[in-house]
Structures are given as C-alpha cells and as structure tokens.
Amino acid sequence: MTNATLAARPQALRSFWRRFWSRSNEKIGYLFILPSLIHIIVFLFIPLIFSFFLSFRDWTKPNFSDAPYVGLENYEFLMEDSRFWQAMSNSGYYTLLAVPLGMAISLGVAVVMNQKLRGVYFFRTLFFMPVVSSWVAVSIIWLTLLDPNVGIVNYILGGLGLPQINWLGDPRSAMPSIVLITIWKGLGFNMVIWLAGLQAIPQELYEAAAIDGANRWQKFWRVTLPLLAPTSFFLAVTGVIGSFQVFTPVYVLTKGGPLESTNTAVYHIYRRAFQEFDFGYAAAQSWILFAVIFIATIIQVVYVRRRREEIQF
Amino acid sequence: MVTKITPGIVTARVIGYLILLLVAGMMVVPFMWMVTTSLKTSGTEFSYPPQILPTQFDFSNYQRLFDNLPFGQYFLNTVFITLATVFGQLIVCALAAYGFARLNFMGRDTIFVLYLTTMMIPFQITLIPLFLIITGMGWVNSYQGLIIPGISSAFGIFLLRQSFLNIPRDYQDAARIDGANEWTIFTRVFLPLNGPALATLAVFAFMGTWTDLLWPLLIARSEQMRTLELGLAYFNARPNAFLQPNWPLLMAGSVVVMLPVLLVYIVAQRYFIQGIALSGVKG
Numbered sequence: 031m032t033n034a035t036l037a038a039r040p041q042a043l044r045s046f047w048r049r050f051w052s053r054s055n056e057k058i059g060y061l062f063i064l065p066s067l068i069h070i071i072v073f074l075f076i077p078l079i080f081s082f083f084l085s086f087r088d089w090t091k092p093n094f095s096d097a098p099y100v101g102l103e104n105y106e107f108l109m110e111d112s113r114f115w116q117a118m119s120n121s122g123y124y125t126l127l128a129v130p131l132g133m134a135i136s137l138g139v140a141v142v143m144n145q146k147l148r149g150v151y152f153f154r155t156l157f158f159m160p161v162v163s164s165w166v167a168v169s170i171i172w173l174t175l176l177d178p179n180v181g182i183v184n185y186i187l188g189g190l191g192l193p194q195i196n197w198l199g200d201p202r203s204a205m206p207s208i209v210l211i212t213i214w215k216g217l218g219f220n221m222v223i224w225l226a227g228l229q230a231i232p233q234e235l236y237e238a239a240a241i242d243g244a245n246r247w248q249k250f251w252r253v254t255l256p257l258l259a260p261t262s263f264f265l266a267v268t269g270v271i272g273s274f275q276v277f278t279p280v281y282v283l284t285k286g287g288p289l290e291s292t293n294t295a296v297y298h299i300y301r302r303a304f305q306e307f308d309f310g311y312a313a314a315q316s317w318i319l320f321a322v323i324f325i326a327t328i329i330q331v332v333y334v335r336r337r338r339e340e341i342q343f
Numbered sequence: 344m345v346t347k348i349t350p351g352i353v354t355a356r357v358i359g360y361l362i363l364l365l366v367a368g369m370m371v372v373p374f375m376w377m378v379t380t381s382l383k384t385s386g387t388e389f390s391y392p393p394q395i396l397p398t399q400f401d402f403s404n405y406q407r408l409f410d411n412l413p414f415g416q417y418f419l420n421t422v423f424i425t426l427a428t429v430f431g432q433l434i435v436c437a438l439a440a441y442g443f444a445r446l447n448f449m450g451r452d453t454i455f456v457l458y459l460t461t462m463m464i465p466f467q468i469t470l471i472p473l474f475l476i477i478t479g480m481g482w483v484n485s486y487q488g489l490i491i492p493g494i495s496s497a498f499g500i501f502l503l504r505q506s507f508l509n510i511p512r513d514y515q516d517a518a519r520i521d522g523a524n525e526w527t528i529f530t531r532v533f534l535p536l537n538g539p540a541l542a543t544l545a546v547f548a549f550m551g552t553w554t555d556l557l558w559p560l561l562i563a564r565s566e567q568m569r570t571l572e573l574g575l576a577y578f579n580a581r582p583n584a585f586l587q588p589n590w591p592l593l594m595a596g597s598v599v600v601m602l603p604v605l606l607v608y609i610v611a612q613r614y615f616i617q618g619i620a621l622s623g624v625k626g
C-alpha cells in the first residue's frame with residue numbers, strides 16, 4: 031500500500047497504525063539494540079557532526095576552548111593549496127593503476143582456478159596469505175626485497191639482463207612500486223570474489239556457446255565477461271573507495287617521498303592533522319576527499335546503469 | 344557431465360598449473376624470505392647475491408626482540424586489545440542483531456537502514472573528531488581508548504542479523520510457549536544456533552584489530568601502550584637507544600606480528616572465505 035492511498039483513506043491509516051503499534055509491543059528490543067545505538071551515536075554520529083563544524087574553525091590545538099570560527103576560509107584556502115591537490119592527484123594515480131591492474135590480474139588467476147584443477151584449495155590458501163597479513167610486516171618485507179643495492183628483485187632483473195630500478199627511491203617508480211605491493215597483497219581477495227562470480231555462471235550458457243561454435247576466447251569475451259558485470263562493479267567500487275584511503279604502506283615505505291611523489295590524500299591529511307596539528311583545515315580536506323570518493327562512486331553506478339540498459343535493449 | 348579428455352584440455356590444464364605455480368611462487372617467496380632473513384646473523388643479510396637460506400640458523404634475533412626491545416609488552420597489549428575488541432563486538436553486535444532480526448518495535452527498520460548507511464562513511468572523516476573526543480575524555484594512551492571505539496560495527500550487526508533471520512520462527516515461538524523470556528531465547532537458542540556466523544565475525548574482528556595501525560598510531564603514546572603493529576612500524580622508522588634496527592631483527596618482528604594472524608587464518612579459513620564471499624567486505 032502506498033502512502034497516497036493511505037492518506038486518501040484515514041480509516042485504513044488508523045487501523046494500519048493500530049496494527050503496527052500493537053505489533054511493536056516487544057519494547058525490550060530497544061534494550062537489545064541500546065549498546066550499539068549508544069556506540070554509534072558517540073563514536074560515529076557525534077564525530078561526523080563535529081567534523082563538519084570543525085572544518086569551519088581554525089583549530090590548531092587539541093583544545094575545545096580556543097578555536098575561532100573562520101567561515102569558509104579553510105575551504106577557500108584549500109582550493110588554492112597545491113600540496114593538497116598534488117596529494118589528491120597522487121591518490122588518483124594510485125587508484126587508476128592499482129584498481130584496473132589488480133582486477134585484471136586477479137581475474138586471470140580466478141579463471142585458471144575455475145578450471146576445476148586439483149589442489150585449488152591449497153592454492154587459494156597460499157594466495158590468501160598476503161590478504162590477512164599485516165600491512166606493516168608486508169611493507170617491511172618488500173622494503174628489503176626492493177632494496178636497490180642488495181634486494182632480490184633487482185638481483186633477478188640484473189640476472190635477466192634488465193636494467194635495475196631504484197624502486198622506492200625514485201619519484202617515477204615509487205608510486206608504481208606501492209601499486210605492485212598492493213596488487214600482490216590484494217590478489218587473493220579479488221580472486222575469491224571473482225571466483226564466486228564465475229561459479230554463479232550457469233554451465234548451460236557455455237554449452238550453448240560451444241554448439242554455436244564459439245572458441246575459448248569468444249566464450250570468455252561474450253559469455254563470461256558480460257555475466258561478471260555485477261562482480262566487476264562491486265570490485266571497482268570497493269577498490270576505488272579503498273584506494274583513496276591507502277595509508278599504512280605509505281607510512282611505512284616512503285613517508286610520502288621521494289619528492290612528495292607518494293604523498294597520498296589520507297597520508298597528507300594525517301600529517302596535516304597529527305603532525306602539524308591543523309585539525310580544522312585537515313577536517314575540511316577530509317570532507318573534500320569524501321566528496322571525491324562519493325562522486326567517483328556515483329559515476330560508476332551511473333555508468334553501470336547505462337551499460338545495463340544498452341545490454342538489455 | 345562427462346568431459347572427454349582431449350589434448351586441448353590437457354594443454355590447458357598444464358598451462359593452468361604452470362600459471363598457478365608461478366603465482367604461488369610470487370606469493371610465497373616473500374614469506375620465505377621473511378622467515379629465513381629473521382634467522383640470519385646481523386651483518387650477513389646484505390651479502391650479494393642475496394642468500395635465500397642463511398649459512399647457519401641464528402635464533403638470537405627473536406630473543407633480542409623480547410630482551411632488548413619491549414616486544415613482550417607489545418605482544419601482551421595486542422592480545423589484550425584484540426581479545427577485548429572481539430568479545431565486545433560479539434556481544435554488542437549479537438544483541439543488536441537479535442533485536443533487529445526478531446523483535447518488533449517502532450522504528451526498528453529505520454534504525455537498521457541508518458546503521459547500514461554508516462558502512463559507507465569512510466573512516467578518515469571521523470578520524471580527527473574522534474581523536475579530539477577521545478582526547479577530551481582523557482582516553483589518549485589508555486586501553487579503553489584503544490578498545491571502546493572498536494567494540495561495535497554496523498558490518499557485524501548486518502552479518503549476524505542475516506544469520507539470525509534464517510532461524511525458523513517456530514523455535515522462538517516454542518521457547519516462548521515454554522515460558523522463556525527474550526534473554527533466555529537469545530542466549531539459549533540464538534547464540535548456540537549461530538556459531539558459524541559468530542565465528543565469522545570473530546575472525547574478521549580479530550584480523551582487523553590485530554593488524555590495525557592508524558588508530559593505535561594516534562592513541563598509543565607511550566612505549567608501554569604500543570601494539571605489535573605499531574611497535575614494529577616505529578622500530579622500522581626510528582633507531583632504538585639500545586638496538587639499531589636491522590633486517591634480521593625487523594624480519595623476526597614481522598614473523599611475530601604475522602604468525603598469530605596466519606595461524607588463526609589457517610584454522611578458521613572456512614569462516615573467513617565464507618564471510619568475504621557473503622559480504623564482500625575486507626577485514
């Protein structure tokens with residue numbers, strides 16, 4: 031029943047309301063949700079509102095009394111702040127490299143895993159180890175592997191006659207290095223999600239395609255990939271959101287360097303707030319970051335909806 | 344369906360195994376490197392070409408972590424904070440999930456949708472004000488400051504509610520006819536019947552808390568309050584007064600951080616993969 035029909039019939043509305051009220055007699059339910067409700071109010075809603083007001087203040091000490099209202103000044107300053115926009119574009123660069131590459135590589139592995147080979151569970155366990163590992167430990171391991179002088183990676187490159195790279199020490203290769211480590215760490219996660227998508231594709235579609243004379247490649251492009259659209263949408267959206275929030279590898283591996291080349295948005299906000307103690311300005315930056323993530327998500331949702339209409343027609 | 348084994352299928356399988364072995368190698372070698380480097384004597388780690396296996400196994404790095412560095416304290420802190428967070432989340436989320444799944448009260452669905460919406464809010468928006476609030480409460484550098492903000496999660500409530508909804512209503516009605524109150528139904532019927540979902544949430548909470556860096560970085564101010572993850576990050580970044588960081592020591596520290604998580608993962612793998620496939624949320 032819609033609201034309009036309910037409003038047109040006050041009698042129905044009243045009886046609906048009475049039924050609703052009598053059915054909601056288990057008021058003990060409030061007690062059950064009370065702890066979580068208090069928690070979400072204190073640690074989420076209040077900080078959220080606080081963050082909004084904070085972004086209009088010049089809050090340079092962790093002190094409640096001494097924070098003058100400055101209106102839109104933080105946001106105006108932010109528009110001109112090239113360091114902040116450099117950090118945002120660094121995050122964009124990281125996202126554009128890490129999300130599509132990570133998705134493509136893990137899809138390849140998932141397709142192989144989906145061939146019902148023996149021992150896939152063993153491989154899945156191995157591939158998933160980096161996912162559950164701590165980012166700090168993983169970063170430290172790669173710090174040694176990518177060491178420009180005595181690291182294994184450069185040793186292998188040298189052995190193959192390829193040029194050796196100053197991975198994390200060169201502004202051109204530092205961000206791609208972090209992307210590589212991210213892809214390595216996230217491969218197992220993406221693969222499990224892809225695998226779930228692949229296993230949901232009905233086998234009959236492949237049989238039908240085979241009858242029509244499709245080869246492996248055509249099956250993949252014409253059957254598998256279109257049917258994985260929801261999975262790839264999910265991975266793209268969560269990947270973009272996660273990538274814009276990357277912090278720990280930057281903190282451990284490069285501290286934003288060399289030459290600010292790996293200074294990502296969240297790391298920049300962290301430094302602004304907790305090393306330069308410019309809380310109000312950092313809060314304004316975090317809202318802009320949130321807006322960018324939000325817009326990126328909306329664009330993907332709209333794009334998928336449009337594609338779906340094309341496919342349906 | 345019976346598939347005929349054709350040469351094409353055999354080739355595809357061989358190529359498949361080769362790819363999987365190659366990827367497995369790339370996944371495992373860094374871990375092996377971590378373990379073997381942690382057993383090298385300080386000074387031999389820079390030998391070139393890099394040695395995968397040390398010439399002799401030296402376990403003294405582990406001893407040094409606990410004798411000359413406060414890794415013992417870090418370890419206890421991490422265990423305590425993680426266990427408290429896991430138990431807190433299980434209790435708070437299970438209570439809320441029962442309320443949302445099985446009790447009728449006004450505004451229930453509105454509140455639940457509100458909870459779900461909060462899952463989309465990125466952490467860094469609330470990070471700064473949350474830090475200021477914790478500071479105002481005087482909880483900086485305290486266990487409650489590290490634990491309490493993490494003892495509930497909208498994701499956990501969502502996960503458990505899904506599972507609670509699958510319990511037939513008859514069970515609840517039968518228990519009521521027998522005179523059980525809601526608390527008894529919750530503790531005697533719903534908790535025992537939802538073991539797998541509770542285990543899934545426990546594993547997620549464990550992983551998330553054990554490997555968290557950002558929040559302890561802000562809250563744990565003194566050496567005594569640091570977690571393993573934070574202690575390792577600090578040790579990597581700053582020379583210690585007693586002990587300079589070097590690769591074998593850092594790798595030994597990495598092993599200490601990782602081992603419990605990997606053990607939990609291997610034991611509880613089923614719940615972990617299940618949880619991810621179910622919700623698609625990273626731990």
